[in-house]
Amino acid sequence: MADASPRTDISTDDTDDQDQRFERVKAIGVAVSDPSDRSNDKSNQKTLRRLAQNREAARKSRLRKKAYVQQLESSRLKLTQLEQELQRARQHGMIISSSGDQANATSGNGAMAFDAEYARWLEDQNKKVNELRSAVTAHASDTELRIIIDAAVAHYDEIFKIKGNAAKNDVFHLLSGMWKTPAERCFLWLGGFRPSELLKLLGNQLEPLTENQVVSIGNLQQSSQQAEDALSQGMEALQQSLAETLSSGSPSPSGSSGNVANYMGQMAMAMGKLGTLEGFIRQADNLRQQTLQQMHRILTTRQSARAILAIHDYLCRLRALSSLWLARPRE
Missing domain, CATH: 1.20.5 (Single alpha-helices involved in coiled-coils or other helix-helix interfaces)
Structure with a gap:
């Protein structure tokens, strides 16, 4: 134990x-x-x-x-x-395809024909301006300069005639400015340049001017501005009237014959108002033509030569600006 x-x-x-x-x-x-x-x-x-x-x-x-x-x-x-x-x-017979297709083809061909004519006119214009520039550089006589200047002014008259014929075929093509470069279209007014703005740009190019010349150029610029304002107001009124015509009544034709008739009447009124666009283009080109001719009368031979060169160089810079913008590098 x-x-x-x-x-x-x-x-x-x-x-x-x-x-x-x-x-x-x-x-x-x-x-x-x-x-x-x-x-x-x-x-x-x-x-x-x-x-x-x-x-x-x-x-x-x-x-x-x-x-x-x-x-x-x-x-x-x-x-x-x-x-x-x-x-x-x-x-109800509102659409006829064959005639519509033919009208579209005619309109397209008219625009293409005008673009080709304008390109040819522009090429001839470059030649005439180069001739004038060479004459000014070579200090040609007033008589020789006057002949070249008159030819250049007459050449502007030719483009106004070409545009008048083109407006009958496709006035929208002229108004859109698709025949010009993008930069030129930024300053487009009723199918062309504003005469009053062009006179402002030429102010520094024409000096020295006499007192009478200054007053005459000022009056020409003021009258051109007033005519431009009137045409612009008329164009705005036309656009407003078109909008009201197209927005009134039934928006589309229905099966009843009464509605179809109203629709056709509405479109007929709109077509009638569109016909006045050709008149606006013609009046705007007439104003441009008259402004150039009156400026030519006010100025001396040497001043007219500088004015034509300045107008040409300004438009060339606009076209060059468009090319540079389209060719810019993109990320």
């Missing part, structure tokens, strides 16, 4: 040590497992967020698809309606 007691104490101590070691291993195991659990939670949260985002993207995609289908259906209905209106218009 005395020998057994110490061994029992030793066994108890060993058991306690084993229990402590087990607790430490368990604690270590818990400590090791916690990061894994947290990582799994984060992964699960990311998965849930990704699924939620996918569901939201799918929902938006379905909405876009639904809107697109609705838009297609609406476009189909509008196209069907337009086809029906077109068919009704044909039945």
Whole structure:
């Protein structure tokens, strides 16, 4: 009995040590497992967020698809309606395709013919101006200069005649300025330049001027400005009248003969008003022509030569500016 007691104490101590070691291993195991659990939670949260985002993207995609289908259906209905209106218009004799195609072809050919004539005129103008420049540089006599200047002024009269014929075929082509460079179109007024603005640009080029010349140039500029304002107001009134004519009544012909008649009457009125555009172009070119001729009468021979050269150089710079702008480097 005395020998057994110490061994029992030793066994108890060993058991306690084993229990402590087990607790430490368990604690270590818990400590090791916690990061894994947290990582799994984060992964699960990311998965849930990704699924939620996918569901939201799918929902938006379905909405876009639904809107697109609705838009297609609406476009189909509008196209069907337009086809029906077109068919009704044909039945009432509103559209004659052959004559319409022929008119479009004639208009297109007229614009192309004018562009070719203008290009030829511009080439001849360059030759006449170069001749005038050489005469001025060589200090030619006033008699020789006068002959060259008269030819240059007469050459301007030719372009006004060409434009008058072109306006009968396609007045919109002249008004749009598509026969000119983009920079020139920025300063376009009723198919050409503003005479009053041109006189302002020539102010520094014509000095020295006599007192009578200053007064005459000032009066010419003022009268040109007044005529320009009157033509601009007339053009604005025409545009307003056209807008009112086209916006009144039924927007499109329907099947009834009464509505078709009203529609045709409305379009006939608009066509009649468009016919006055040719008159506006003709009056604007007449003003330009008269301004150049009167300026030629006011100035001396040498001053007229400088004026023609200055006008030509200004227009050449505008054309060069357009070329440089179109050729600019783009990122």
